[in-house]
Amino acid sequence: MNISMAADKKVEQITDMEADFTKWYTDVCTKAELIAYSSVKGLLILRPYGYAIWENIQAELDRRFKETGHQNVCMPLLIPESLLQKEKDHVAGFAPECAWVTLGGSETLEERLCIRPTSETLFCDHWHNILHSWRELPLLYNQWCSVLRWEKTTRPFLRHREFLWQEGHTLHATAEEAIRETERQLETYADLCENVLAMPVLRGYKTDKEKFAGAVRTYTIECMMHDRKALQSGTSHYFGTGFAEAFDITFADKENKPAYPHQTSWGLSTRVIGGVIMTHGDSSGLVLPPKIAPIQVVVLPVAQHKPGVAEKAGELVSRLRAAGLRVKGDFSDNSPGWKFAEYEMKGVPLRIEIGPRDIAAGHCVCVRRDSGEKQTVSLDAIETRATELLQAVHRGLYARAKSNLDAHSYTARTVEEVKDIVNNGGGFIKTMWCGEPGCELTMKEKAGVTSRCIPFDQARTGEACPVCGKPAETAVVWGAAY
Amino acid sequence: MNISMAADKKVEQITDMEADFTKWYTDVCTKAELIAYSSVKGLLILRPYGYAIWENIQAELDRRFKETGHQNVCMPLLIPESLLQKEKDHVAGFAPECAWVTLGGSETLEERLCIRPTSETLFCDHWHNILHSWRELPLLYNQWCSVLRWEKTTRPFLRHREFLWQEGHTLHATAEEAIRETERQLETYADLCENVLAMPVLRGYKTDKEKFAGAVRTYTIECMMHDRKALQSGTSHYFGTGFAEAFDITFADKENKPAYPHQTSWGLSTRVIGGVIMTHGDSSGLVLPPKIAPIQVVVLPVAQHKPGVAEKAGELVSRLRAAGLRVKGDFSDNSPGWKFAEYEMKGVPLRIEIGPRDIAAGHCVCVRRDSGEKQTVSLDAIETRATELLQAVHRGLYARAKSNLDAHSYTARTVEEVKDIVNNGGGFIKTMWCGEPGCELTMKEKAGVTSRCIPFDQARTGEACPVCGKPAETAVVWGAAY
Numbered sequence: 001m002n003i004s005m006a007a008d009k010k011v012e013q014i015t016d017m018e019a020d021f022t023k024w025y026t027d028v029c030t031k032a033e034l035i036a037y038s039s040v041k042g043l044l045i046l047r048p049y050g051y052a053i054w055e056n057i058q059a060e061l062d063r064r065f066k067e068t069g070h071q072n073v074c075m076p077l078l079i080p081e082s083l084l085q086k087e088k089d090h091v092a093g094f095a096p097e098c099a100w101v102t103l104g105g106s107e108t109l110e111e112r113l114c115i116r117p118t119s120e121t122l123f124c125d126h127w128h129n130i131l132h133s134w135r136e137l138p139l140l141y142n143q144w145c146s147v148l149r150w151e152k153t154t155r156p157f158l159r160h161r162e163f164l165w166q167e168g169h170t171l172h173a174t175a176e177e178a179i180r181e182t183e184r185q186l187e188t189y190a191d192l193c194e195n196v197l198a199m200p201v202l203r204g205y206k207t208d209k210e211k212f213a214g215a216v217r218t219y220t221i222e223c224m225m226h227d228r229k230a231l232q233s234g235t236s237h238y239f240g241t242g243f244a245e246a247f248d249i250t251f252a253d254k255e256n257k258p259a260y261p262h263q264t265s266w267g268l269s270t271r272v273i274g275g276v277i278m279t280h281g282d283s284s285g286l287v288l289p290p291k292i293a294p295i296q297v298v299v300l301p302v303a304q305h306k307p308g309v310a311e312k313a314g315e316l317v318s319r320l321r322a323a324g325l326r327v328k329g330d331f332s333d334n335s336p337g338w339k340f341a342e343y344e345m346k347g348v349p350l351r352i353e354i355g356p357r358d359i360a361a362g363h364c365v366c367v368r369r370d371s372g373e374k375q376t377v378s379l380d381a382i383e384t385r386a387t388e389l390l391q392a393v394h395r396g397l398y399a400r401a402k403s404n405l406d407a408h409s410y411t412a413r414t415v416e417e418v419k420d421i422v423n424n425g426g427g428f429i430k431t432m433w434c435g436e437p438g439c440e441l442t443m444k445e446k447a448g449v450t451s452r453c454i455p456f457d458q459a460r461t462g463e464a465c466p467v468c469g470k471p472a473e474t475a476v477v478w479g480a481a482y
Numbered sequence: 483m484n485i486s487m488a489a490d491k492k493v494e495q496i497t498d499m500e501a502d503f504t505k506w507y508t509d510v511c512t513k514a515e516l517i518a519y520s521s522v523k524g525l526l527i528l529r530p531y532g533y534a535i536w537e538n539i540q541a542e543l544d545r546r547f548k549e550t551g552h553q554n555v556c557m558p559l560l561i562p563e564s565l566l567q568k569e570k571d572h573v574a575g576f577a578p579e580c581a582w583v584t585l586g587g588s589e590t591l592e593e594r595l596c597i598r599p600t601s602e603t604l605f606c607d608h609w610h611n612i613l614h615s616w617r618e619l620p621l622l623y624n625q626w627c628s629v630l631r632w633e634k635t636t637r638p639f640l641r642h643r644e645f646l647w648q649e650g651h652t653l654h655a656t657a658e659e660a661i662r663e664t665e666r667q668l669e670t671y672a673d674l675c676e677n678v679l680a681m682p683v684l685r686g687y688k689t690d691k692e693k694f695a696g697a698v699r700t701y702t703i704e705c706m707m708h709d710r711k712a713l714q715s716g717t718s719h720y721f722g723t724g725f726a727e728a729f730d731i732t733f734a735d736k737e738n739k740p741a742y743p744h745q746t747s748w749g750l751s752t753r754v755i756g757g758v759i760m761t762h763g764d765s766s767g768l769v770l771p772p773k774i775a776p777i778q779v780v781v782l783p784v785a786q787h788k789p790g791v792a793e794k795a796g797e798l799v800s801r802l803r804a805a806g807l808r809v810k811g812d813f814s815d816n817s818p819g820w821k822f823a824e825y826e827m828k829g830v831p832l833r834i835e836i837g838p839r840d841i842a843a844g845h846c847v848c849v850r851r852d853s854g855e856k857q858t859v860s861l862d863a864i865e866t867r868a869t870e871l872l873q874a875v876h877r878g879l880y881a882r883a884k885s886n887l888d889a890h891s892y893t894a895r896t897v898e899e900v901k902d903i904v905n906n907g908g909g910f911i912k913t914m915w916c917g918e919p920g921c922e923l924t925m926k927e928k929a930g931v932t933s934r935c936i937p938f939d940q941a942r943t944g945e946a947c948p949v950c951g952k953p954a955e956t957a958v959v960w961g962a963a964y
């Protein structure tokens with residue numbers, strides 16, 4: 001073994017997650033090589049390993065969108081200021097965060113152009129031009145792109161000035177159909193989170209204060225991170241006919257009378273990768289759910305200079321790939337200790353070790369990333385067993401996240417109770433609420449939590465609003481949030 | 483049949499392609515619903531049908547890139563002006579076409595930011611930060627994104643201010659390896675054009691005047707359109723160490739001494755869709771090569787109100803889909819005439835008609851979009867036969883395009899001969915060339931053609947430069963170009 005080579009590579013150390021969760025998070029993002037910082041504040045680089053995770057999420061979502069009849073399109077990057085201003089609530093929400101193009105080549109533009117912070121206005125402008133008849137409805141569109149929001153503070157995946165996402169935009173003949181679409185797409189996101197990312201979700205809709213600028217109703221899924229804070233992981237909006245009226249989008253209905261279509265939009269972004277890191281990660285680094293892991297299995301030959309070891313390990317790689325798994329064999333001359341640490345840091349769900357003794361015994365050793373559990377597996381059965389172990393890792397991750405969610409979901413009847421829960425580490429706290437924005441604001445001021453959602457599960461926790469004491473009909477879940 | 487419904491849909495008329503090729507082209511782009519215009523000049527909307535073509539091209543290229551070890555990444559959208567200026571030839575080439583962001587939210591930026599016209603500077607800035615050792619080389623990166631160039635004139639697919647593309651960027655330890663990569667990626671593009679898009683290519687490299695800003699050498703593939711003009715369809719650049727020196731990118735070589743890596747980049751854009759339209763299209767509209775057609779087969783029931791017809795047609799759709807084809811069944815009540823025209827306009831490679839008589843006889847009628855050839859096919863054999871017919875359409879399209887290329891590829895010894903060829907409709911004209919930029923310019927002024935490439939095939943066509951008469955060692959292909 002070439003000593004100088006091994007010396008090139010040192011095991012990266014990360015901050016203890018219990019001591020400083022924020023620094024642990026940033027360490028994982030950079031040391032697992034998910035992101036790098038660029039020369040422009042708030043604009044990040046998704047490195048190959050980070051981008052591969054996004055590609056796997058994209059493939060999962062895109063397949064679901066297409067199965068339900070959605071079509072991908074590409075809208076322009078830039079929005080003229082006059083277009084952005086057509087829907088008043090929308091522009092009020094987004095204008096403060098816009099980046100503006102004022103020069104094109106050597107000419108000063110007559111009208112400045114905003115880099116899209118979201119594309120409702122662009123879709124509406126297009127639909128105004130193409131929609132004629134009820135026969136063309138519904139229009140079910142989606143776009144994969146990046147958007148820009150000029151935020152003050154930034155944090156990898158959770159808050160970038162530029163971030164990647166998909167934004168779905170649809171038009172329907174009736175309110176009922178549009179609301180069904182909004183709910184269906186929320187369910188698509190919930191399915192992605194639970195069955196692909198192993199993240200249990202809380203489903204609900206936002207209060208007026210927290211809803212999307214221009215929406216009638218915003219549906220949300222909220223996930224609980226390891227530190228018990230909430231992450232809004234996907235949202236779906238029903239717009240009614242507000243944008244259609246502002247953009248003069250009409251269609252001839254079955255009686256040949258002009259009518260406004262009902263609209264939805266829904267988005268999920270690279271933010272969800274931050275959610276995966278903060279839900280499943282541990283003190284050794286990233287832990288990836290198998291369905292989105294760029295490398296699902298890493299095969300590490302032990303004492304690979306001995307006759308037959310590299311060959312047998314290579315054969316294992318080929319067999320597992322042929323079984324449809326994403327597999328890497330590491331035949332470099334880095335030390336076994338470095339390799340173990342490296343693939344733990346990168347969150348590879350399953351590690352397979354194979355050395356001369358294993359080969360002689362006709363088996364290999366499989367190590368689960370989630371639990372560290374080791375088991376000896378017969379080489380004859382490795383395809384089936386590796387696939388089963390990956391499924392077990394998914395279930396293990398989901399179960400652990402669900403325990404965290406269940407253990408830290410509370411109900412409270414007074415602001416004092418909410419404060420006590422927050423002071424004991426917090427979580428998702430359900431209370432009744434009178435519906436007044438003032439009480440929502442007071443809760444934030446006094447207990448430091450915001451309304452995460454009005455959950456679909458409206459089982460009552462009491463009779464009165466904990467803030468004003470008036471009768472309350474609505475249950476709300478509160479929490480600290482990213 | 484509901485008359486008012488059929489009346490909703492009228493057969494779209496397009497300009498005769500021989501009378502006005504430019505207008506025919508724009509008609510096809512809009513009436514086949516590939517694109518729509520947006521509120522910002524030069525920024526186009528890719529509609530579902532147009533974007534689906536791009537998705538199919540993406541899938542074909544992305545698979546090839548990954549098979550050769552390339553990894554996708556995501557670089558920022560914005561480039562600080564100081565970064566763009568680091569490589570002098572590069573900034574001179576791109577600065578006049580940049581769109582500039584000068585305001586972020588409510589603050590005027592201290593340094594203005596350019597929307598990427600191409601990302602060499604961003605990759606170099608990142609590599610400066612991450613590259614250390616020869617062990618990390620080669621770095622084989624690719625990015626799928628849109629770029630912005632503030633051009634004066636715009637034309638669907640061929641020249642947008644914003645366009646979609648992929649840009650590959652790689653670093654290598656040696657010049658030889660980097661040049662091999664540059665040539666390999668040109669071959670990947672040639673393979674895409676010939677074997678996927680059915681467009682024969684001319685391979686070569688650009689003269690200094692035509693090469694990419696900052697490149698040592700630019701390789702190109704040039705395709706001949708129906709009107710005999712050239713379309714540059716993909717380029718691959720070798721940069722030497724110019725950018726590495728400007729951005730101070732070094733690595734420790736095997737002797738542990740600092741060295742500059744050798745760099746390449748290569749790009750292919752939605753422009754190639756314009757090439758597909760202008761190569762294969764005809765007076766009925768678009769003609770799509772089967773491998774990228776969003777709908778490869780359309781099944782049209784004839785007299786579908788008669789018992790069993792819709793069922794049998796639906797069964798055909800299912801069977802062909804199960805065979806892996808992209809199939810649409812049109813069961814709408816639009817007239818057969820409208821349907822024929824619609825799917826011809828959209829360039830669907832194969833149409834299958836099935837009515838009561840066909841069903842009774844146990845067959846259906848297959849009509850090829852490229853040749854209009856009809857044949858009766860036994861229902862038992864439809865999966866195999868449809869697949870074969872799609873392959874035949876690909877071969878038919880390629881053969882027709884190759885005939886056009888061969889019939890209009892000329893050699894010339896004098897400027898007068900070049901002018902004569904141009905006046906007779908033009909094509910690809912090969913002459914010798916002394917290598918002087920002045921002669922290149924004179925050729926353009928006198929004959930209206932630019933150098934398309936210095937072809938790999940350097941078979942001599944004479945001894946002297948047709949412009950200055952001096953001895954010439956290099957053969958050049960000239961032509962009018964998009």
